Amino acid sequence: MSPPLLPSWRALAALLVLGASAAHADSLRRFALVAGNDEGGDETRPLRFAQDDARKMHGLLARLGGVAPGDAMLLLNESSKDFLAALTQLETRAKEARARGERTALLVYYSGHAKDGTLRLGNTRLGFEDLKQRLSNAPADIRIAILDSCRSGALTRTKGARRAPAFEIESGAARDARGLVILTSSSADEDSQESDALRGSYFSHHLASGLLGDADRSGDGRVTLFEAYSHAYARTVADTAASSGGAQHPTFSYDLAGNGDLVLTDLRAGGDGLVVPGLAPAGMYYFVDPGGMVVAELDKTPDVERRVALAPGTYRVKRRLSDRLRIGEVEVSRGRQVVLEESRLRDAPFSDDPVKGAAPEGGAWWTVGVSGGVQSFFDAPTRQSLFLSVGMLGAEAQLHDYFRRDWVWGVDVAVGGKQALLALPTLSGPPYKYSVTSLGTTLTSEWPRGTVAPFVGARMAYLVMRRDFEEATYPDQKYAMFSPGLVAGLRWQPLRRLHVTGRARLHYLLYTVDEQRSLGFWELGALVTYQP
Amino acid sequence: MRHLVPICLCLALAACGGDFSNDDLEFLNAFPRREDLTASMPGKTQGEAWGARVASKSAQQAGRLGDSSGIVGDTDKTGLRFNEAVDGILSSLEAIQQYTPTKREPNRRVWGPIPGRNDMRFDTRFVMTREGERFDYQLQYRDIGEGEDAWWSFMSGSFQANGGVRKGEGSLIMDLKRAREERFLDIPFLDREEIHYQTRKLPTRVELVFVSNVPTLLPSRYIYREAEGDLAEMTFQILDTDFVQGGLREDVALTTRWAPDGRGTGILEIIKGDILGAKYTECWDAQGRVTFISRSWDFLNPTEGLRSSCPDMSALDR
Numbered sequence: 111m112s113p114p115l116l117p118s119w120r121a122l123a124a125l126l127v128l129g130a131s132a133a134h135a136d137s138l139r140r141f142a143l144v145a146g147n148d149e150g151g152d153e154t155r156p157l158r159f160a161q162d163d164a165r166k167m168h169g170l171l172a173r174l175g176g177v178a179p180g181d182a183m184l185l186l187n188e189s190s191k192d193f194l195a196a197l198t199q200l201e202t203r204a205k206e207a208r209a210r211g212e213r214t215a216l217l218v219y220y221s222g223h224a225k226d227g228t229l230r231l232g233n234t235r236l237g238f239e240d241l242k243q244r245l246s247n248a249p250a251d252i253r254i255a256i257l258d259s260c261r262s263g264a265l266t267r268t269k270g271a272r273r274a275p276a277f278e279i280e281s282g283a284a285r286d287a288r289g290l291v292i293l294t295s296s297s298a299d300e301d302s303q304e305s306d307a308l309r310g311s312y313f314s315h316h317l318a319s320g321l322l323g324d325a326d327r328s329g330d331g332r333v334t335l336f337e338a339y340s341h342a343y344a345r346t347v348a349d350t351a352a353s354s355g356g357a358q359h360p361t362f363s364y365d366l367a368g369n370g371d372l373v374l375t376d377l378r379a380g381g382d383g384l385v386v387p388g389l390a391p392a393g394m395y396y397f398v399d400p401g402g403m404v405v406a407e408l409d410k411t412p413d414v415e416r417r418v419a420l421a422p423g424t425y426r427v428k429r430r431l432s433d434r435l436r437i438g439e440v441e442v443s444r445g446r447q448v449v450l451e452e453s454r455l456r457d458a459p460f461s462d463d464p465v466k467g468a469a470p471e472g473g474a475w476w477t478v479g480v481s482g483g484v485q486s487f488f489d490a491p492t493r494q495s496l497f498l499s500v501g502m503l504g505a506e507a508q509l510h511d512y513f514r515r516d517w518v519w520g521v522d523v524a525v526g527g528k529q530a531l532l533a534l535p536t537l538s539g540p541p542y543k544y545s546v547t548s549l550g551t552t553l554t555s556e557w558p559r560g561t562v563a564p565f566v567g568a569r570m571a572y573l574v575m576r577r578d579f580e581e582a583t584y585p586d587q588k589y590a591m592f593s594p595g596l597v598a599g600l601r602w603q604p605l606r607r608l609h610v611t612g613r614a615r616l617h618y619l620l621y622t623v624d625e626q627r628s629l630g631f632w633e634l635g636a637l638v639t640y641q642p
Numbered sequence: 643m644r645h646l647v648p649i650c651l652c653l654a655l656a657a658c659g660g661d662f663s664n665d666d667l668e669f670l671n672a673f674p675r676r677e678d679l680t681a682s683m684p685g686k687t688q689g690e691a692w693g694a695r696v697a698s699k700s701a702q703q704a705g706r707l708g709d710s711s712g713i714v715g716d717t718d719k720t721g722l723r724f725n726e727a728v729d730g731i732l733s734s735l736e737a738i739q740q741y742t743p744t745k746r747e748p749n750r751r752v753w754g755p756i757p758g759r760n761d762m763r764f765d766t767r768f769v770m771t772r773e774g775e776r777f778d779y780q781l782q783y784r785d786i787g788e789g790e791d792a793w794w795s796f797m798s799g800s801f802q803a804n805g806g807v808r809k810g811e812g813s814l815i816m817d818l819k820r821a822r823e824e825r826f827l828d829i830p831f832l833d834r835e836e837i838h839y840q841t842r843k844l845p846t847r848v849e850l851v852f853v854s855n856v857p858t859l860l861p862s863r864y865i866y867r868e869a870e871g872d873l874a875e876m877t878f879q880i881l882d883t884d885f886v887q888g889g890l891r892e893d894v895a896l897t898t899r900w901a902p903d904g905r906g907t908g909i910l911e912i913i914k915g916d917i918l919g920a921k922y923t924e925c926w927d928a929q930g931r932v933t934f935i936s937r938s939w940d941f942l943n944p945t946e947g948l949r950s951s952c953p954d955m956s957a958l959d960r
Contacts, residue, residue, distance in 0.1 A: 496664055534664050536775055536803035537671040575662055583808075584670065585742070589662030592654060623663040624746060 138372075139212045140177045141200045141250065142219070144168040145185040145193055148515075150223025150230035158515030159304050161186045162558075163221040163258060163314035170321055171217065174375035174419050190234040197244065205249040215372065216250035221314055224259035246290055252372060254335065258295040258314045291364040291372075293317075293339055295346070300358050303350055306511075309403045313360055316345035321375045322406040323383075323418040331417055335372045336362075345407075375419065381445045383419040386410055390452055396428040400561045401603055417447075423560075427455065435460060474512035475641060477609060481506050483635020485526060485546065487619075492629055495533050496621075497575055498544045502526035506637055516556040518565065524548045542579040548572070552597055566598045569615060593619045611637040661742045669743075669751050669770050672777035672801040673735055675808050678841045679728045679848050681866040682874055683721035684714055684900040707935060707947050711926040713908035717898040720878045724864050727850055731814050731837060734781060734797065738768045749773065758786040764826060767793065775810075777801045783826060796821055805842030813838045819855075831856050845869035845958055869957035872902045879913070886939075888916030904928040905953040925952035 146164025148157045168184040171177045181203065183196045197218070204214045218241075223230035228237045245253045295313035308315045317338055319325075325333045325341030343360045350358040377383060386395065386408060395408040397420060405425065406418050422444040429436040438455035442448050486499035493499050504524025512519060527545035532538055554567025570592060577587040599613025615633040620626065705712055738753055745752040754767030764783040771778050781797040801812035819833040834853040840846060850864040865877040877897045885892040892915025900906030910922040917939050925934035925947070934947035 496662070532667065534668055536668045537807060539807050572657070575660075577662060583675070584667060585661070587660065587662040587666070589660035591658050622659060623661060624665045625748060 137213060138176070138215045138252070139204075139207045140171075140175065140181060140215045140217065141204050142168070142171045142175070142177045142182040142217045143185070143193075143196055143200055144171070144182065144219045145188065145196075145222070145231070146220075147187050147222030147231045149187060149232045150225065151233040151235075154223045154225065154230060156514060157222065157304060158306075158511075159310045160221040160223075160258075163310050163318075164219065166310065166318050167219050167221075167256075167314065169421075170318055170375065171219075173421060174321065174377065174379045175217075176373075176376065176379065177217075187232060190229070190231045190236040193231055193236060194244075197248075201248050201250070208249055208251070214250040215252040215254065216245075216248050217254045217256070218245065219256045219258075221258040221311060224257070229257070229259060242290075242292070253290045254293070254372070255291070256293045256317070258311050258317075260296060260301045289364060291335060292362070293335075293342075294361045296358045297361055300356070303358055305349070307404075312346045312349050312358060313342055315404070316349070316407075317342040319345075319404075319406045322420065323377050323416060324406060324408050326377060326417065329414060329416070331377045332373045333375045333377065335374050338374055377417045377419040380419065380421075381447075382422055382442055383417055383447055384425075384440060384442055385447050385449045386416045386418065387449060388413045388415040390450060391429070393429050393431070395450075396430070398426040398428060400424060400426075400606075401558065402606060429455065434458065475510050477508045477510070477639035477641045479506055479508075479609070479637055479639030480504070481522065481524060481635050481637040483524070483633050485548075485631060485633045487629055487631040489629060497546075497619075497629070497631070498528060498530055500526035500528050500544065500546055502546065502548065502633070502635070504548070506639065508639060513553075516558065516563075518552075518554045518556060518567070520550075520552040520554070522548070522550045522552065524550075540579055540581055540584055542577050542584070545576045545578070547574045547576075554597060556601065561603045563601045563603075564599070565601060565613075566596070569595045569597050569617070571595065571617065573619065589621070589623060591619055591621070593617045607641040609637075609639045609641065611639065613637065663746070665746070665772075666743065666751070668803070669772065669777065670739060671803055671808050672770065672772075672779065672812075673739055673808070674732065674799075674801070674812055674814070674837075674839060674841075676729075676732050676736070678808065678846065679732065679837060679839055680725045681721040681848070681876060682868070682872070683718050683876075684874075684898075684904065684906055705924055705932045705935060707932050709932050710930050711906075711908065711924055711932050713896065713898055713910065713924055714900075714906065714926065714930050716880060716896065717876050717900070717908070720864065721866075721876060724850055724866060724876070724878075727835065728837060728848070731797070731816060731835065735799075735814075738781075755784075762786075775803045777803060783824070794820060794824060796826065809841045811840045811842055845873075845875075845960065867958060869960070871957060873899065873955055873957050875899045875955075875958050885910070885912060885922075886916055886920075890915045892916065899953075899955045899958055901953050901955070904930065907952050907955060925949075927951065 144164050144167050146161040148160045150157070164184060164186060168182060172179055172182050181200070183200065185192055185196055200216060204216055207214050220229060224238075227239070228235040229241065241255070245255055295311065304311045305315065310318075320338045320341035321333050323333070325337045327337060327341075339360070339362045343362070346360055347357055350356070384397070390410060392410050392412045395410055396404050397406045397408070397418060399405050400423075406420060408416055408418055410416055420442045422442050424439065424441050427438050427440055427450060435458045436455040437458045440448060440450055440454070481502075481504045483502050484499065485502055487493040487497050502524040503526065504522055506520055506522040508518050508520040510518050525545065525547050527543060530542060530544050532540045532542060548571050550569050550571035552567055552569040554565040556563040556565040572590070573593050574588065574590045579586060595615050595617030597613055597615045599611055601609055601611045603609050613635055615635075617631050617633070619629045619631060621629050741753055743751040743753055749772040751770045752767060753769075754765070756766045758764045758766070763786060765786055765788070767782050769780050769782060778800045779798070780795040782793040782795050784792040784794065795817060797814065797816050799812060799814040801810055803810045805811075814837040816835040818827065818829050818835060821827040822829065831854050832852060833855050834851075836849075836851040836853065838849045838851070845867045848866045850866075852862050854862065863877075863879070865875075867875040867877075869875075875897065877895070879893060879895050881893045882891050883894060885894055892912050894915075895911045895913050897909045898906065899908075905928050906926055908924045908926075910924075912918055912920045921936075921938040923934075923936040924932055927933050932947070933951035934945070934949055936945045936949075938944070
């Protein structure tokens with residue numbers, strides 16, 4: 111099957127000419143509605159990266175896309191009602207801006223499920239036709255819809271839109287473009303695919319990577335809409351060609367009056383970024399964040415200086431050769447352009463690939479580690495004379511991204527104990543050893559933010575408390591019970607395979623020996639895990 | 643597979659629970675300790691040779707300087723009987739302590755009932771109650787299969803836990819008369835056997851009382867006390883002995899005190915017989931030989947030996 115749109119290099123060349131007059135684009139007041147929805151309601155499987163794609167795009171548009179923070183809205187797992195309400199807000203602002211004589215652009219990005227001609231925002235739906243109608247009537251000079259969802263190409267097939275390459279350019283025309291542009295991640299009968307290795311959808315990843323600089327074929331430091339689309343199209347098709355889901359073909363359509371391409375990102379906008387000098391070897395460069403995620407790619411051609419608008423931070427750089435890797439590290443400082451020096455890269459075997467390999471079976475990965483912490487009951491008499499406050503040492507294994515992305519299932523065992531003297535109203539003094547053994551299983555959901563990931567979840571523990579007296583006069587005692595609880599904390603990944611976690615647990619324990627009592631206890635602890 | 647979930651749930655529930663109880667420990671603390679109630683005798687502390695020598699003597703008559711003391715022998719024999727009586731009472735209590743309570747209620751614990759089987763005609767249970775620092779307990783029996791109202795107490799006890807680990811004041815009473823009436827035991831003459839004790843502070847005190855329906859048959863009261871420095875005292879009576887020559891036989895009240903090194907004193911008072919009210923005092927050394935004698939009825943030669951040879955037992959006078 112042929113793609114709905116094959117880039118027309120003739121049209122592209124014309125667009126680049128127009129796109130060069132960026133003054134028009136730069137004077138635009140830009141509004142952006144960015145939405146990501148992992149859930150698609152009935153008959154859909156949850157997506158793993160839709161929210162991440164939305165976050166990535168939102169950050170990119172705010173940093174490089176000329177969208178003021180107050181003019182960008184990010185919706186994560188919200189309903190169609192919220193989506194439309196947010197759109198209404200932006201339309202109102204756009205209308206006010208137009209009334210003041212400003213040129214306006216409204217960009218709508220959606221990553222999530224789509225099925226049967228509707229966007230699926232959780233259990234709610236928004237029809238393609240309704241959305242298109244809404245955008246067609248939106249009070250902005252240029253309306254751009256970027257839809258990263260299955261079968262979204264149906265939107266570009268609908269009446270009123272023309273597909274490139276029938277994109278006609280009036281060469282040399284001076285009129286500003288007005289109208290509606292729609293980019294979709296796949297054609298009308300294709301699924302949009304996600305990649306565990308990229309930790310995002312193919313389309314959004316390549317679109318974002320292109321907007322960071324890889325799509326800047328002209329080398330003018332600006333990435334236009336058509337450049338970004340062309341880049342995302344070519345890379346998405348190439349990456350998905352051999353996938354089990356088959357090749358995925360993004361589409362592009364427009365209904366524009368006037369002409370002129372739109373600059374989507376200005377690579378110099380933030381003042382910071384990375385420059386790959388013209389003398390640097392040609393080839394594919396990958397820029398990897400500390401979490402192992404490929405943030406951007408760059409297809410470097412010989413003797414051409416390229417620019418990648420990386421956000422301030424530390425990145426590992428990888429260039430792949432036929433027999434080895436060239437890897438190194440680069441620090442991008444705020445407001446500074448850093449030059450990548452080839453001399454700072456070193457040879458490395460493929461096994462040292464800084465990109466986290468996608469594990470088989472849906473990208474699951476696991477860790478093992480040791481933990482330490484403190485357990486203490488809330489009730490003072492209880493912790494003083496029944497179940498004492500103790501330090502705990504343990505071991506833990508965690509399975510990440512198995513049931514669902516960013517879900518972590520863990521099993522743990524911990525022991526603790528101390529020497530104590532009995533202190534009861536009519537009996538004090540006998541020495542004994544108090545000990546606790548805890549077996550637990552935990553299911554948490556994480557929200558990764560770079561190298562840190564806050565999480566909350568639920569835990570079920572099986573506790574065994576013992577009291578062993580030194581004197582034979584008193585019988586040794588034991589109590590065992592299941593204990594449900596909640597857990598929250600923060601996981602930090604300082605090194606590629608090392609994770610440090612701080613967490614707090616709250617647990618309920620039913621005590622039934624002397625009487626039925628509901629007890630609560632807390633645990634504070636730290637966990638160091640290794641990712642094999 | 644469909645039974646897997648309920649099976650797992652049952653296994654999980656079976657793995658819950660236990661006996662981790664502060665109250666259980668406090669109830670256990672109300673039981674008297676054997677070492678607190680049994681007497682530590684002078685012969686026992688001095689080794690076999692010394693013990694055998696004094697055991698052969700008896701306070702049938704006043705002693706002589708340098709001879710082995712007969713009072714020591716009487717004290718050892720009496721202490722042995724004392725300990726045997728205490729042992730009989732404590733044995734049943736100690737057996738109960740090996741088990742966790744069958745029923746736990748606020749301020750109440752019940753062991754049993756243990757159904758009577760084979761030759762046992764009685765169900766058994768042990769009940770403890772608590773009110774503040776005071777614990778009461780009963781060892782109860784009933785005919786097999788009878789109702790709640792049929793329980794009767796063979797042994798009753800109480801303990802005021804005001805002295806720390808198993809220290810305080812308590813009592814144990816065996817109702818032998820009721821046991822006879824219920825055909826549980828058939829011990830003639832004795833109606834009750836009682837132990838009253840105070841272990842809260844020194845000197846400690848254990849009093850063994852036999853209540854008989856034939857009052858003149860046996861000495862009815864034995865008192866054992868211990869003070870700082872392991873000083874000990876036993877007070878008891880010897881009936882129908884010929885302590886002094888005359889027409890009557892005597893009943894004497896004897897108070898014996900001894901130190902860990904074997905030295906001691908004995909004070910004997912004639913409460914019935916030829917010289918009613920007369921008092922005899924004897925001190926002995928670490929080898930059990932008499933070092934001092936005082937006779938209240940002998941006006942010519944009231945004392946022999948040195949009174950200063952008598953050990954200081956004033957800690958027992960507090």
